[in-house]
Amino acid sequence: MTGPEPIPVVLGVGGGIAAYKAAELARALVKDNCRVQTVMTAAAREFITPLTLAALTSNKVITDLFSDRGADEILASAVEHIQVARTHRMLIVAPATADLLAKFAHGLAGDFLSTLYLAFEGEVVLCPAMNSAMWAHPATIENLAKLAARPRHHIIPPDSGDLACGTTGPGRLPEPAAIAAKVHRILHQRHDLDGETILITAGPTREPLDPVRFISNRSSGKMGYAIAEAAAERGARVILVSGPVHIPVPEGVELVETETAARMHDAVMERVGQASIIIKAAAVADYYVAAVPNQKVKKTAMRLSLELDPTPDILAEIGRVKTDQILIGFAAETQNMVDEARRKLKTKNCDMVVANLVNQDGTGFESDDNEVALVPAEGDVVRLDRAPKRLLADQILDRVLGLRLQRHARGR
Numbered sequence: 317m318t319g320p321e322p323i324p325v326v327l328g329v330g331g332g333i334a335a336y337k338a339a340e341l342a343r344a345l346v347k348d349n350c351r352v353q354t355v356m357t358a359a360a361r362e363f364i365t366p367l368t369l370a371a372l373t374s375n376k377v378i379t380d381l382f383s384d385r386g387a388d389e390i391l392a393s394a395v396e397h398i399q400v401a402r403t404h405r406m407l408i409v410a411p412a413t414a415d416l417l418a419k420f421a422h423g424l425a426g427d428f429l430s431t432l433y434l435a436f437e438g439e440v441v442l443c444p445a446m447n448s449a450m451w452a453h454p455a456t457i458e459n460l461a462k463l464a465a466r467p468r469h470h471i472i473p474p475d476s477g478d479l480a481c482g483t484t485g486p487g488r489l490p491e492p493a494a495i496a497a498k499v500h501r502i503l504h505q506r507h508d509l510d511g512e513t514i515l516i517t518a519g520p521t522r523e524p525l526d527p528v529r530f531i532s533n534r535s536s537g538k539m540g541y542a543i544a545e546a547a548a549e550r551g552a553r554v555i556l557v558s559g560p561v562h563i564p565v566p567e568g569v570e571l572v573e574t575e576t577a578a579r580m581h582d583a584v585m586e587r588v589g590q591a592s593i594i595i596k597a598a599a600v601a602d603y604y605v606a607a608v609p610n611q612k613v614k615k616t617a618m619r620l621s622l623e624l625d626p627t628p629d630i631l632a633e634i635g636r637v638k639t640d641q642i643l644i645g646f647a648a649e650t651q652n653m654v655d656e657a658r659r660k661l662k663t664k665n666c667d668m669v670v671a672n673l674v675n676q677d678g679t680g681f682e683s684d685d686n687e688v689a690l691v692p693a694e695g696d697v698v699r700l701d702r703a704p705k706r707l708l709a710d711q712i713l714d715r716v717l718g719l720r721l722q723r724h725a726r727g728r
């Protein structure tokens with residue numbers, strides 16, 4: 317039995333110390349059923365030999381537009397960059413040096429890789445890696461902004477850590493496995509959410525007690541951000557209303573930052589009308605201090621009581637005003653997960669509630685994994701085994717699309 321056809325991709329290697337990681341990336345891409353055409357700049361060849369990449373990809377490596385070739389060969393290969401551009405689905409550049417980013421941003425085409433970039437019409441994945449000062453330079457920031465705004469361009473930002481130049485900071489090429497995983501997602505992405513606008517809430521809220529203290533919760537935002545990333549990759553316009561978190565905003569997502577439940581309420585209610593699907597993964601405070609003192613509360617030997625008022629229930633309010641939107645709530649429970657989810661489903665007029673147990677190790681708040689039950693208003697409860705939040709995000713969205721189809725089938 318033969319497997320699926322390999323996907324043709326170009327791996328462009330720039331001249332930086334991280335070029336050695338291109339070998340591992342090439343191997344990961346081949347393992348993921350890609351047919352890899354490597355293109356190396358002259359500087360890249362100072363760091364790693366073409367032979368290494370040729371051996372790993374079982375393919376010749378393109379190094380230059382003209383050098384080391386006779387007249388006949390030059391004529392025959394004069395349009396090689398066009399040929400390569402036409403026959404490959406993705407151009408991955410790792411490491412993308414500051415020099416390459418500048419060339420791409422300004423359309424300079426002095427070597428094979430930059431010429432290929434100009435002729436390329438498929439997906440472009442750029443993995444910048446450089447010294448922290450070069451990364452922070454206004455020229456690099458401007459070049460990256462230009463490139464990020466171009467269609468079908470994906471930037472995988474560098475990691476922070478120890479750099480070859482002896483400093484510590486952002487600039488390290490991410491691990492090849494992480495780049496390969498992102499490449500896989502882009503190559504295999506579905507477009508089943510094209511035309512949808514999805515409003516997602518994520519993260520905790522902070523309710524001030526005084527100018528320096530607040531009440532909050534353990535939500536990291538990972539669950540909501542994972543759904544936002546999955547939805548954007550599947551073609552949706554995503555509006556992400558987020559409480560304060562420390563994770564990067566997924567590519568292509570419109571971020572609205574909020575802090576208190578009241579601000580989150582306003583930000584969401586202002587945008588509900590634009591959304592076809594609303595998913596509320598945020599852990600919103602149920603109470604707040606109405607009379608926040610202007611000055612820091614002093615410590616005394618006396619007992620201190622807090623008077624708390626209920627916050628607006630955003631999900632319930634959307635449930636009251638929604639028209640034909642699909643409304644998905646979350647339920648963070650420590651027991652009777654499905655029963656509690658059913659109760660919230662009814663009282664808040666949701667189309668589905670995603671229930672998760674938040675008192676077991678490795679799932680719920682802060683963790684990379686979760687274990688959830690999907691409790692729809694109509695139909696059976698579906699339990700999803702423990703898995704990374706990003707994987708569950710796609711399964712939740714699959715179910716949301718199922719609800720949409722159910723509705724269409726019933727003509728409403």
Ligand code: PMT
Nearest residue numbers: 535536537538539596597599600630631646647648681682
């Ligand atoms: O952010 P992570 O660290 O990845 O953790 C993920 C999570 C555990 C926070 C997430 O999976 C989750 O369960 N989010 C909902 C948490 C929560 O507040 O649950 P709840 O059962 O208290 O609220 C039920 C629903 O009402 C939620 O959709 C919530 O957003 C909404 N709500 C609650 C209170 C309020 N004032 N307004 C609301 O809209």
